[in-house]
Amino acid sequence: MALLEVAGVGKRFGGLQALRDVSMTVNRGEIVGLIGPNGAGKTTLFNCISGLLPPTEGCVVFDGVDITAWPVHTRARAGIARTFQLVQTLSAMTVRDNLAVAAHTRTAGNVVADVLRLPSGLRAGREANERARVAAAFIGIEHLLDTIAGDLPFGMQRQVELARALCLRPHLLLLDEAASGMDSKETAEFAEIVMRARDAFRMSILWIEHDVPLIRDVCDYTYVLDFGEMLAEGTADEVTQDPRVREAYTGSPIEEPTGQADTETALLAQPKKKARVRSGPKERVRA
């Protein structure tokens, strides 16, 4: 049985159909890529999976249970962790406290114990700090635990978000452009950490990324979303060869495929959401 099944999900914002009949599955232990031009609905799909937005149609099944109606925090506790495209570190708090907020989902303790410094409250604090330390050490940011998270550069904050997600002990990790803005060396390191985390924590990962070579390197399976609809699926090589995918990225069908290198250039070029109506980028790609 697949870990995550998205079945016929649709999402409408007023007159805009952001997602239409989207279905996908993530099996246990897989790293699944989700690509598509800007505005294709990738983050909206993430929000439907993590519970930030209720889908207007369809359902989300996690570990055999229909979780479509569950609120965000319940899904998080059930094992769906995520990072955000715009990092959401708790910027005034230390890295340790950022991680502890997640780790505390597994500790006991209550307000009265906390206010009166009862042993149970102190124990909860120690446990959470220890879990935070372990997660930070795994990612390699243990030396930053006492730093205020908002003082860190964004690349580091992404690592904090990843460590924080691990503190939830998730079964499924949703990464929303977690490697964007990193150079190729940083990206490679980050991918290495993610794969190591997948193995150590036995998670599945669903990864939104624009960096097609990265997706090709790490993902077992890839979905392509365009204009809110699932355009293609398969291995990374299969989908990048798919003429429909290339049309979505370049804005017109390419009559004569000129080999893989060109496809890659096309995919690497900044995807244009409205490429269909603009002539500029299209010609640049052809040239």
Place this chain on the structure above:
Amino acid sequence: MGALAPLIVAGIVLGSMYALASLGLVLIYRTSGVVNFAQGAMGMFGTFVAWQMIVQWGWPKPIGVVLAVAFGAVMGYVVERFTIRPLRGPLPRVVVTLGWLLMLQAGAGLLWGFSGFHDQIILFPIRGIEIAGFAVGIDQMILIAITAALAGGIALALKKTSFGITLRAVSDDIDSARLLGLRATRITAGTWMIGGALATLAGILLSPSQPLDTVQMTLLITQAYAAAMVGRLVSLPLTFAGAMVLGVLQNVVPRYWTAIGTREFLAVVLMIVVLWVSRRESLASKFGGGWDLLGARAAGPGRILPWGSPPSHAARRNLRTAAGAAAVAAVLIFVAVASSSWSTTIAFAATFALGALSVVILTGYVGQVSLAQAAFMGFGAFVTGKLVVQVGMSFWIAMPLAALATAMLGVVVGLPSLRARGLHLAVVTLAMGVAFDKFVFNRVELVGKGGSWTFDRPSLFGIDLSSDRAWVVVCIAFLLLFMWGAANLRNSKTGKLLSAVQGSELATSALGWPVARLKLLGFAVSAFVAGCAGALVAATFEGASAIPFDFRQSIALIAITTIAGIRSIPAVAVAGAFRFVLPRVLGGSGGMDDLMTGFVLILQVLLLPGGVAGAVLRLESAFWGVWPSRRTMGEEAAEVTLGAA
């Protein structure tokens, strides 16, 4: 129906005044992103200027009105130019308008007397003419006509004139408007001038039908805001409709249900209904959860607190503990040697500090703004009084019970925080605080027949605590106990979760925490502390009455806590001293304290981010030769608040 018609007409007249005040509110909100809390106070002050010229000096009415409205415009300009424009982001700006509210209100009180009877400004003949079987006042018709003309004129001006088009561009996106070369600052200043003028005009037109006093008109803000909320602070036609509905309701309902404070109660009801039917704000909304008082958020938890500093800084912590102990010892010695009236002053300062602590917990930790804290204190005081007097309970049992009851009340008052954030929450809670002041604290079931419960200070284990010198020790002991508890809370699981809500509601929920429940928990804990503070105030006075808990106390509480440092626990002692000790040292008369509070608050927001606690932290850092990170000092406050804009 025939009996209702005059009431409806009177309601439309009242609604017209609300409409004038709230149109200014909406225009200012659209350009500055600020709910101008001083809107009512500006109108009040302008009205008194008119009163001075027309009634006192006997100037011709048209000249007086024109000059007063011009004065209102100048007032709006001054507020915008010198205290709004230098600030970035909505929240510091809102705090500044709170400062103006306090200053204008206290200033008008000092100039023209705080209450008491002022002759009304009668502009138009109050003669009735008969239309369709019932009498309508000529003045009423004129008022409605003026409002309709002004509202229509503004709507037309927004659509057709270049000023209006520029204004709409600026309100849409001020940065883009600037990049397009539009003179955004001029437009913003213009809306503040219009706002000041409209508020003054509303006040003057309203004065024949309202008691002309400094408090009543300041409260016009809650009515105007309730109306503006119907239009979500953006739509002028809906705001206009909201004003009319509110005015009519406030005139018609009392016919079937007479109770003191119905008007304020109805304003709150309207707000709640609007919040209820309005779309629930998505978690993914671009607004942050918090209330960043110029870097208040940036001065992270555990940075300012003696107890919360990282354990590696043992020397630093020891020094802080020593300084705290020395301060407590100094206060106790002072109490022993000074006259016993000083004991009372310090007891009041300690209870105020406890109230400030409730603000630190709710606003400093959780980032939720409540302008109903004095209502919590009053509720705690009255419940304590009722239990002691009517049930015959011991004070020591009544106080925690009352605090628990207040905590439950806190959850109820906190419910709007699930729908409204930041400044909107501030206004809703202000309206609730006012409703408590005017409505709940006039219910005999709660406050007793004479509006107060009288009881003696309690004794403990046979020790008589009734003397002022003994009682002040009790108050200080409670303050220290609660400060200890608050420090524990901050460093604990609960404290971190509450701070997480302020940091990012999105992240908090994605990390497995129900944000709504955490917010309500914050309200409950804060209200518990405030309820205890109220019980202590009542015991200090030897009786519970509504006077020490009026809505201005709520504003003073948040203002002074901000001045002292809204995230700092030791700063609450500074807050208490500021409110009660400093005025006594300076020897100011009644009203001076609010004037000073407002003035210092504005200066602080403009000049001293992080408040007194921030300044102390800077000095301390210089002493140890380490500078905290930029973010800790709140120098990035502009960036942070920009994100919330």
